[in-house]
Structure formats: structure tokens, C-alpha cells
Amino acid sequence: MGFRIPAIYKFSALQWFFWSSWATFGAFNVYHLGERGLSNSLVGLLLSVMTFSGILGQYFWGYLCDRLQTVKKVFMFCIAFLAIIIIFFPLYLAHPLLLGAALGLIGFFWSAQPTIIDSWTVESSPHLARNYGFTRSFGSVGFAVVASVFGRFINLYGWNVMFFSFAALAVVTLVVASSIEDSSLRTAASEGVKVDPRRLLRMPHYVLLIVAATVIFIGHQSTMIFLPAILRNVGGGPVDQGTAMSVSAVSEMPLFLLSVWYLKRFQPRGLLLFAATFYVLRIFLLFQAASPQMVIAAGALQSLSFGVFLPTMVYYVKQIAPVGLKTTAQTIATGSYFGIGGVLGSVLGGRTIDALGVQAMLLGALALSLTGFSLFLVNYLRTPPVADESLSSG
Numbered sequence: 001m002g003f004r005i006p007a008i009y010k011f012s013a014l015q016w017f018f019w020s021s022w023a024t025f026g027a028f029n030v031y032h033l034g035e036r037g038l039s040n041s042l043v044g045l046l047l048s049v050m051t052f053s054g055i056l057g058q059y060f061w062g063y064l065c066d067r068l069q070t071v072k073k074v075f076m077f078c079i080a081f082l083a084i085i086i087i088f089f090p091l092y093l094a095h096p097l098l099l100g101a102a103l104g105l106i107g108f109f110w111s112a113q114p115t116i117i118d119s120w121t122v123e124s125s126p127h128l129a130r131n132y133g134f135t136r137s138f139g140s141v142g143f144a145v146v147a148s149v150f151g152r153f154i155n156l157y158g159w160n161v162m163f164f165s166f167a168a169l170a171v172v173t174l175v176v177a178s179s180i181e182d183s184s185l186r187t188a189a190s191e192g193v194k195v196d197p198r199r200l201l202r203m204p205h206y207v208l209l210i211v212a213a214t215v216i217f218i219g220h221q222s223t224m225i226f227l228p229a230i231l232r233n234v235g236g237g238p239v240d241q242g243t244a245m246s247v248s249a250v251s252e253m254p255l256f257l258l259s260v261w262y263l264k265r266f267q268p269r270g271l272l273l274f275a276a277t278f279y280v281l282r283i284f285l286l287f288q289a290a291s292p293q294m295v296i297a298a299g300a301l302q303s304l305s306f307g308v309f310l311p312t313m314v315y316y317v318k319q320i321a322p323v324g325l326k327t328t329a330q331t332i333a334t335g336s337y338f339g340i341g342g343v344l345g346s347v348l349g350g351r352t353i354d355a356l357g358v359q360a361m362l363l364g365a366l367a368l369s370l371t372g373f374s375l376f377l378v379n380y381l382r383t384p385p386v387a388d389e390s391l392s393s394g
Helices: 007-025 031-033 040-068 072-087 095-112 115-123 128-132 130-158 160-179 204-225 227-233 236-263 270-289 291-303 306-320 326-357 357-381 388-392
Strands: none
Touching: 007 115, 007 128, 007 130, 007 160, 031 040, 040 072, 040 095, 040 115, 040 291, 040 326, 072 095, 072 115, 072 160, 115 128, 115 130, 115 306, 115 326, 128 130, 128 236, 128 306, 130 160, 130 291, 130 306, 160 270, 160 388, 204 227, 204 306, 204 326, 204 357, 227 236, 227 291, 227 357, 236 270, 236 291, 270 291, 270 306, 306 326, 326 357
16 A cells, blocks of 8 residues: 555645746846846736736636636646747747737736635545645745745846746645646536525625725735835835845744634634734735834734734635635635736725825825725625524535
């Protein structure tokens, strides 16, 4: 009888290699495009194309997973396609239209994959659903480790090493994915169920949840995107920015690991309200900050805000989503608060800073976070508790 690797470790490895692959390309591509001589305006336009196509990709690939009742095949197809298009990236650089099309395709194929892995994990078993935070923490560690050392590889071997490294790690990701059983989207209860995303729009508690998360993320994303401007406003520089980003990234990992504990003991509605409280506090501290050290300290609240929010949101959406729309519900949620919230946060934040200054942007972000908190409070008061047994109902 051969040794069998538990599924939780397979999903942990999948998260590690998936996010490691993105650390080779995603973490350095903006810097790379600037080094290739592209103007800031053109880079901004290209990233907008990538972001908007990514929002569409979230909805399309989530729907396709539920339509075909397979997560594994959709995920592997997308990763294989990404490896092919990214390895030929140098060929697109001389042609802005071709480069824009390539980045649009990359956004369309990549954006839904983190959420698809999340759905794959939580739909595989109740045990994995509760341990989602544990597996996701390996993705954070993998990204942090590779991103921290990959700049040296670029200095040694040139920018093209990004594309070959992504393709190599994508192949490893495919090998790991092939060893994992598909999720249980196809169940007796799902047979004959029409895959109609409009059903989600007829669920007031789901819609309220997504609106609340999107509103709070507009403010949150604006502070993350314009962190350099916030630091410059209080006398900080690039070193402080690196420290702030590191503190935020490291602080969220323990809460991912602890999610198996707090999701057993507390209702998701209450945990989301808890996370929203710390989103408000975090932005309030940034608004009050008078030194780089205060900005860095505020970043440590990434742990009690995003570190609690992400595992809880994935878990809660899995609980309330109807049979036949589990992955669609996850990708619509992520596409809304990460995608739409991110786009609006960057546009509104940038315009506010240009017109009124950093403090005005932070005041607007604080108002948005308070609005999001209020919507989570309404969700907490009006939505009944969800029975934990729903985790095993597929």
C-alpha cells in the first residue's frame, strides 16, 4: 500500500506554486514595462485593459466551472494557456496593440484562477473548507519568498527570465493540480439544476454581502495603491514603503492559519463585521498618521482586517450559494470587491489626491469604510445564522 499525501497538503502545494509563478511575472511586470521604455501613461492604460478584462474573466470562468461542473479542467486549461502566452511575451513588446491584447488575455485568463482554487478547496470537503486559511497561507508565503529573491535573478539573467520562470512554475502547478481530485460540484442535488447566475441577484443577503465588501474595498484599495503618496505626505520614502508592505503581508498569515479555529467558533456574519471594524480603524489610523512609523503600524492591522475577511468571505459564500452556482458565486464576489473595488479605488483615489490632496483621499476612504461597516452591520442584524451542516451539502 503506497503512501498517500493528504488533500490538505496537495492544496497547500497548489497554492504555493500558483502564487510563486505569479511572483515571477505579476510582481515585476509593471517595473519591466517601464524599463522597456514605455511611458507611465501607456503602462497605466495597459494595466487598465488587464484589470477590466480580468473582471470579465472572473464572471466567465466561474460560470463555466458551474456549467461544466468541473473546476480542475477549467483551472488546468487556463494555466496552460497562460504559460504559452507569457513565454512569448518579448515578441509583443514592440507592438502596443499586440501588447495590450496579450495583457488583456492574461488578465482574462488569470484573474479568476485564485478564486477557482478557493472554490476547489472549499467544495472538496467540509474539512478542507474549514482549513482553507491554512492552505491559502502557503500561497502568501510562496509569493513572498519568490518575490523577495527573484529581483536578483533578473539582475543576473535579464528580464526574459521572468517569462521562462513563469512557464516552468506553471508546469509544476499543472503537475500538482493533476494529482488532486476534482471538486464535488457534480452532486445528486445539482443534477438538472439550471446554471443561471441571475438566481444570485434574487438573493438579497448575497447581494448585500457583495455590495458591503465592494464599498469597503474601494476605500481599502485606494490606500493600498497610493501607499507611496501617503508615506511621502508624512516624510517617508521607498524604504518605509517596503517595510510597510512587508509588515502587512507577514501580519495576515497567522490569521489565515487561525481561520480553522475561529470559523468553528463564530458565525461568519459576526466575523465579517469584526473585520470591517478593523478596516475602519486601519484607515482612521492612516488619516491620523504623522510619521512613517504610524503608517507602518497601521499596516499591521492587515491581520485583523484582510486576514479575517478573506477566509471568512470564502467560507460564507460557500455556505449561502445555491447548488449549481458555488463557483460562480465565489468569482462574482471576488470580481466585485477585488476587481470593481480595485478599479474604483484607483480611479477615485488618484483623482482625489490630484485635486484635493492625500488627506482628502484618506477622509473619503474613511467614509467608504464606515459605509461598508454599516452595510455589514445590516447584514449581521437582518440575516439569520447559517447552519454549519450546509458545509456538507455541496
